[in-house]
Amino acid sequence: MTALEASGTGKAPAVDAKASAAGDHPVTPATSNPRRDARRKRLEIAIFVGPALLIFFTFVVFPMVMAARYSLYKWDSRQPFELAEFIGLDNYTRALIGGTDPETQEIFWKAYAEPFWNAVGNNGQIIVLSMLIQLPVAMIVALVLNRKFAGRSSVRLIIFAPYVLAEVTAGLMWMMLLDPRGPVTQMIQGLGLPTPSQGWLEDPTWGFWTFFFIVSWKYIGLAIILFLAGLAGVPQELQEAASIDGASWWQVQWRINIPLIGPTVRVWAFLSIIGSIQLFDMAWVLNKGGSTGQYSTIATLMVDIGTQRNDGGYASALAIIMFIFSMSAALAYMALIMRRDTANGRTRKAKKGVKA
Numbered sequence: 001m002t003a004l005e006a007s008g009t010g011k012a013p014a015v016d017a018k019a020s021a022a023g024d025h026p027v028t029p030a031t032s033n034p035r036r037d038a039r040r041k042r043l044e045i046a047i048f049v050g051p052a053l054l055i056f057f058t059f060v061v062f063p064m065v066m067a068a069r070y071s072l073y074k075w076d077s078r079q080p081f082e083l084a085e086f087i088g089l090d091n092y093t094r095a096l097i098g099g100t101d102p103e104t105q106e107i108f109w110k111a112y113a114e115p116f117w118n119a120v121g122n123n124g125q126i127i128v129l130s131m132l133i134q135l136p137v138a139m140i141v142a143l144v145l146n147r148k149f150a151g152r153s154s155v156r157l158i159i160f161a162p163y164v165l166a167e168v169t170a171g172l173m174w175m176m177l178l179d180p181r182g183p184v185t186q187m188i189q190g191l192g193l194p195t196p197s198q199g200w201l202e203d204p205t206w207g208f209w210t211f212f213f214i215v216s217w218k219y220i221g222l223a224i225i226l227f228l229a230g231l232a233g234v235p236q237e238l239q240e241a242a243s244i245d246g247a248s249w250w251q252v253q254w255r256i257n258i259p260l261i262g263p264t265v266r267v268w269a270f271l272s273i274i275g276s277i278q279l280f281d282m283a284w285v286l287n288k289g290g291s292t293g294q295y296s297t298i299a300t301l302m303v304d305i306g307t308q309r310n311d312g313g314y315a316s317a318l319a320i321i322m323f324i325f326s327m328s329a330a331l332a333y334m335a336l337i338m339r340r341d342t343a344n345g346r347t348r349k350a351k352k353g354v355k356a
Contacts, residue, residue, distance in 0.1 A: 077312030091317035142227035171285030207294030230264030
């Protein structure tokens with residue numbers, strides 16, 4: 001044995017040959033089974049999405065289908081549904097035009113259609129007033145609270161606190177405050193100003209406006225918090241640059257902050273419109289929408305007819321009509337108002353994909 005062989009150096013050519021052979025035929029790792037991966041993905045989707053879909057179909061889709069079925073019948077909800085009488089679309093025509101029978105149309109108009117359209121009008125007024133009053137007030141308060149000052153966190157907490165209160169608690173509180181012998185009435189009388197003899201909520205003139213004030217007090221805190229969240233995302237550099245260029249505080253708000261939180265404002269407006277159509281809790285707590293329907297809504301009318309008059313078929317028809325109103329308003333708002341935000345989001349995603 002030579003010294004070269006003893007040192008092991010002589011084995012190098014053999015090792016290189018083996019490595020070269022291995023390089024010519026690389027060992028590929030075992031690939032996963034496509035069918036198994038597809039089954040695993042479907043299983044993951046079923047596990048995570050299945051419970052949510054089950055709850056959605058159980059508590060949303062199924063009740064709506066059953067309500068649509070009940071709305072085609074004349075049904076006393078105190079009796080089994082098997083005793084109900086099929087009347088087709090009569091419940092809908094009664095709500096919309098007072099029925100199709102000329103002999104009973106006038107009676108049905110006063111009993112069915114007039115309360116319904118009064119409730120629809122109240123819902124519509126709440127939507128319009130929310131845009132005309134709540135929106136600018138919430139915007140101004142949010143712009144002021146966006147500035148740094150002592151006690152800002154405490155002020156934000158106080159403004160948001162009413163939204164956290166339960167509707168029953170807030171409604172009962174305001175009923176006691178606005179009672180004809182309540183502290184608010186006595187304070188106004190002490191100033192020498194007239195007060196409604198029937199109470200603020202029962203007065204034909206002041207009832208609706210009092211209700212709208214309570215609703216605004218209850219829900220305006222959400223708008224302010226949403227606007228503050230939007231203002232927190234506005235780049236500080238833009239505001240500083242505008243200030244350096246000589247822009248006043250109001251010009252900075254009008255030219256920079258308000259336009260940049262436009263998507264947040266539009267989202268709040270969407271939520272406000274849908275919430276106004278479905279408004280129930282506060283109006284029901286405050287004397288079920290008023291003794292003469294001063295601030296009744298579609299939802300309060302529906303519950304009153306279903307529980308007090310035991311007309312399950314007509315109440316179900318009102319539920320379907322309210323669903324149609326809400327869905328139509330949502331689709332129209334998304335198509336006409338929020339379309340630009342959706343298009344901008346898609347454009348940004350496309351640009352990111354190109355850069356990547």
